[in-house]
Amino acid sequence: MNGDTIFALASGAGRAAVAVMRISGPATRGLLEALAERVPEPRRASLRRLRHPGTGEALDQALLLWFPGPASYTGEDSAEFHLHGGPAVVAGVAEALVAAGARPAEPGEFTRRAFLHGKLDLTAAEGIADLIEAETAAQRRQALRQAGGALARLYGSWAARLTALLARQEAFIEFEDEDLPAGLDDEVAAAAAVLRAEILAHLADGGRGERLREGLLVAILGAPNAGKSSLLNALVGREAAIVSARAGTTRDVVEARLDLAGIPVTLADTAGLREALDEIEAEGVRRARLRAGEADLRLLVFAADEPPDADTLALMGPGALVVVNKVDLPVAAGMPEGLHVSARSGAGLDALHLRLEAEAVSRASTMGEATLTRPRHRAALQDAVSWLGELEVAPVPELRAEALRAALRAIGRITGHIGVEAVLDLVFGEFCIGK
Numbered sequence: 001m002n003g004d005t006i007f008a009l010a011s012g013a014g015r016a017a018v019a020v021m022r023i024s025g026p027a028t029r030g031l032l033e034a035l036a037e038r039v040p041e042p043r044r045a046s047l048r049r050l051r052h053p054g055t056g057e058a059l060d061q062a063l064l065l066w067f068p069g070p071a072s073y074t075g076e077d078s079a080e081f082h083l084h085g086g087p088a089v090v091a092g093v094a095e096a097l098v099a100a101g102a103r104p105a106e107p108g109e110f111t112r113r114a115f116l117h118g119k120l121d122l123t124a125a126e127g128i129a130d131l132i133e134a135e136t137a138a139q140r141r142q143a144l145r146q147a148g149g150a151l152a153r154l155y156g157s158w159a160a161r162l163t164a165l166l167a168r169q170e171a172f173i174e175f176e177d178e179d180l181p182a183g184l185d186d187e188v189a190a191a192a193a194v195l196r197a198e199i200l201a202h203l204a205d206g207g208r209g210e211r212l213r214e215g216l217l218v219a220i221l222g223a224p225n226a227g228k229s230s231l232l233n234a235l236v237g238r239e240a241a242i243v244s245a246r247a248g249t250t251r252d253v254v255e256a257r258l259d260l261a262g263i264p265v266t267l268a269d270t271a272g273l274r275e276a277l278d279e280i281e282a283e284g285v286r287r288a289r290l291r292a293g294e295a296d297l298r299l300l301v302f303a304a305d306e307p308p309d310a311d312t313l314a315l316m317g318p319g320a321l322v323v324v325n326k327v328d329l330p331v332a333a334g335m336p337e338g339l340h341v342s343a344r345s346g347a348g349l350d351a352l353h354l355r356l357e358a359e360a361v362s363r364a365s366t367m368g369e370a371t372l373t374r375p376r377h378r379a380a381l382q383d384a385v386s387w388l389g390e391l392e393v394a395p396v397p398e399l400r401a402e403a404l405r406a407a408l409r410a411i412g413r414i415t416g417h418i419g420v421e422a423v424l425d426l427v428f429g430e431f432c433i434g435k
């Protein structure tokens with residue numbers, strides 16, 4: 001597979017001023033010669049006429065960039081064609097590249113090659129994928145940190161410490177009869193316990209990085225006619241959901257996106273909670289309850305002029321925020337504490353917006369240190385932690401070494417480096433046993 005030379009449109013599909021075609025692989029230089037006759041100077045944009053190598057037909061006047069490996073994104077010989085962005089130009093150049101022996105790239109294949117050539121680790125590759133998907137500024141910052149190697153450095157430093165501990169533990173096993181520093185075995189256990197606590201602290205971030213990556217779900221719940229759809233529309237500033245004076249208007253879950261302090265939030269408007277009148281409404285109520293269960297935050301909406309209903313009161317608790325709507329009308333007795341708003345007059349909506357922003361910020365990371373962003377990272381780190389826990393109770397040095405090796409493998413799975421071989425060098429280097 002790595003012998004192939006691949007190409008793909010790096011810019012978006014469709015008509016545009018410029019389209020960027022990216023090429024990578026051992027035949028890149030040959031392709032440049034086939035289509036453009038002369039290979040440009042490395043890393044200098046050069047204007048060239050491109051021709052089909054079979055028919056000689058002129059295809060475009062384009063800017064070419066030549067990146068000889070290994071100083072390229074993929075680590076291989078690669079090139080970029082900055083074409084005029086018409087669909088026929090792009091199709092013609094793609095055809096010419098195939099005629100000259102290249103093939104279209106698979107999704108993610110350029111970054112996969114970069115990983116295989118040691119240009120980046122798996123977390124940085126994931127960061128690049130997230131950067132392309134980022135919708136908000138905070139998501140962009142997190143993705144850029146990760147693409148820049150913030151997680152790779154953190155996990156790399158943990159792997160290095162585990163490797164050093166494993167080296168000590170191995171030495172203890174191998175050279176048990178020799179003059180080794182006293183208490184070495186205990187030292188290893190103590191250092192492993194410190195590392196375990198650090199990993200646990202990193203895990204105890206409440207899923208902030210994952211939340212920012214995936215976005216928050218806020219469900220709007222309440223009795224029919226409480227004004228849930230009116231609130232959704234007021235918050236997103238457009239008529240996303242149908243509003244009417246008839247109870248039971250909303251049946252399907254209506255979703256709208258909102259950027260709250262850089263955190264992408266999905267607001268889900270739901271069917272009013274009550275004993276449903278027909279099967280369609282019953283399905284709507286079922287979906288509303290389902291969404292309530294999945295939500296990071298539940299907005300419980302009460303109509304100020306109605307006594308609070310039992311169905312909505314039952315949802316109060318952690319992760320719920322009470323909103324009393326229609327405060328342009330007199331407030332009924334027994335209303336729970338909450339934010340007072342009127343979707344109709346606009347009163348209190350700024351305060352609600354600010355409160356939602358604060359709730360989003362408290363649940364997702366917006367800045368600062370490296371945060372894990374994927375369940376994959378979390379699972380592997382939990383694995384490492386449990387192996388380090390095993391180490392503390394392991395009765396013999398061999399089992400301690402095994403636990404360290406397993407913890408190291410777990411961390412290696414996150415970055416894509418395993419590297420247990422490095423241990424042997426360290427054994428003999430660190431202790432100068434000289435056998």
Ligand SMILES: Nc1nc2c(ncn2[C@@H]2O[C@H](COP(=O)(O)OP(=O)(O)OP(=O)(O)O)[C@@H](O)[C@H]2O)c(=O)[nH]1
Nearest residue numbers: 224225226227228229230244248249250272343344
């Ligand atoms: N006076 C007043 N009326 C409001 C306010 N907000 C909404 N309403 C009215 O209340 C009625 C119901 O509003 P909706 O937004 O459809 O209520 P809902 O909770 O989505 O209703 P269902 O989808 O049927 O559960 C409509 O007639 C709205 O115009 C408000 O702040 N004050």
Ligand SMILES: [K+]
Nearest residue numbers: 225244246249
């Ligand atoms: K309604």
Ligand SMILES: [Mg+2]
Nearest residue numbers: 228229249250
């Ligand atoms: Mg509604």
